[in-house]
Amino acid sequence: MAETTSDDLCFMTATTLADHIRARKLSVTEVVRAHLDRIAQVNPKVNAIITLTAERALDEARARDAALARGEGGGPLFGLPVAHKDLVPTKGIRTTWGSPIYRDHVPEVDGLIVERLRAAGAITLGKTNTPEFGAGSQTFNEVFGRTLNPYDLSKTCGGSSGGAAVALACGMLPIADGSDTGGSLRNPAAFCNVVGFRPSPGRVPVWPSDLGWFPISVQGPMARTVADTALLLSAIAGPDRRSPISIAEPGERFRAPLERDFRGVRIAWSRDLGGLPVDRRVTAVLEAQRATFAALGAVVEDGQPDFADAREIFQVWRAWRFHLRYAALLERHRHQMKDTVVWNIEEGARLTGPQIGEAEVKRTRMYHRVREFMETHEFLVLPVTQVPPFDVTQPWVTEIDGVRLPTYVDWMRTCSDITVTGLPAISVPGGFTPEGLPVGLQIVGRHQDDWGVLQLAHAFEQATGFGQRRPRVP
16 A cells, blocks of 8 residues: 555545555554644644544553554544534543633543544544534634634634534544534534535434433534544434434444435435525525536426524524523623623513414424425525625624524524424535635535435535635645
8 A cells, every 4th residue: 555644544434544544554543643743734724623532542552552553443534633612522632612600621421422433442532622612603702812804814614513514624533512502513613515415304313412302402423524423423323212202213224335326216306495594605606506416317407495483593592591401500600601692591581472482382383394395306496695705704694685683593594494394404614605615515415314315415515516615724
């Protein structure tokens, strides 16, 4: 085999890395060292990984190599470096939720997603940056500062899984975990030219959680390719009794080949989800890709379900969740919480029982409207974001194409409206603006058809190759 450079190794797919480790073409120690070196070179420029566990990772790598030498070792992610979003508890590793309140907090337990990653053989390198309590699709906080977009260091990387997306784009990690309420897996993936998958609620069980039945927030995989995303999903999906909504289907099915014939498959093409403001640059980039789906043999038709009430439903459930989780903190630490978090908590405090009940009735009605539409269209394709990456000093987008936006989450409705449906949705690289900024394409599938979404995303990725374009970080 030809000599592998450190950069080659760091941009190798996770699938290939795992194969090379199993075949002992690469040692786990070599892989971990290469990624740690890459972090040392690049992370000071972009601020994606905010807690590093280098010595612990090297110790684990040497132990993995010893196990392979004995003929032991297994798990689909054996020897692969990973970092965890700083909203996920990690035993013995600082977890801050991006909040000064928890600046030095070290949990005593791992989150379930961390348990599963380690059981699959992955090696933790540290934690990735996120906005305070994951609030907002722009990654900055008072503890660690801003995370920068590697395609333009003056722009935001999105959020809230922004550190994960940047680490992947820069070759600091081959895989990463994230979470998504209103777009936090999809938005940063779109802004950083990587893949972010919001699975069906319950596909990746969430624990610990004080809202075990809550379907709006999910955890999921991020990677540079769809195949790597599916590989990671295979390790973190599957039932767990600690999550009452967990889907019984095992994760192993996501390790099957992704190839599929899409001839005759009907796809609904939506430029703006029925009237949302969308930046013309985003529209221009994605409109050019309609022909890609036609070339795959799909029948592409304009249209989308009726998304009436989606904004109200999302705002009610988001505010309800913020109040339940953070109201007690607000009483004691108001001066240490950012204004948008305070606003969302107080919005939750103003909700009445009838308001919450009406939102749930509307959510059920919307589910059936979308279900009926998707019976004749297997997929819905639309923009991930309504704007390209914007100035990193701007907290959130206040206006799109002359339309004023009333709250800090309204600029992400192409994601948050989809969240309300409960359908699986992926962000896959969809092209670049004339300024060289990434644009993501969102594919939405039928109820719990996570596999179909991955298959169509893989076909699009193979046909276009946009994900192969790397950032030039100084």
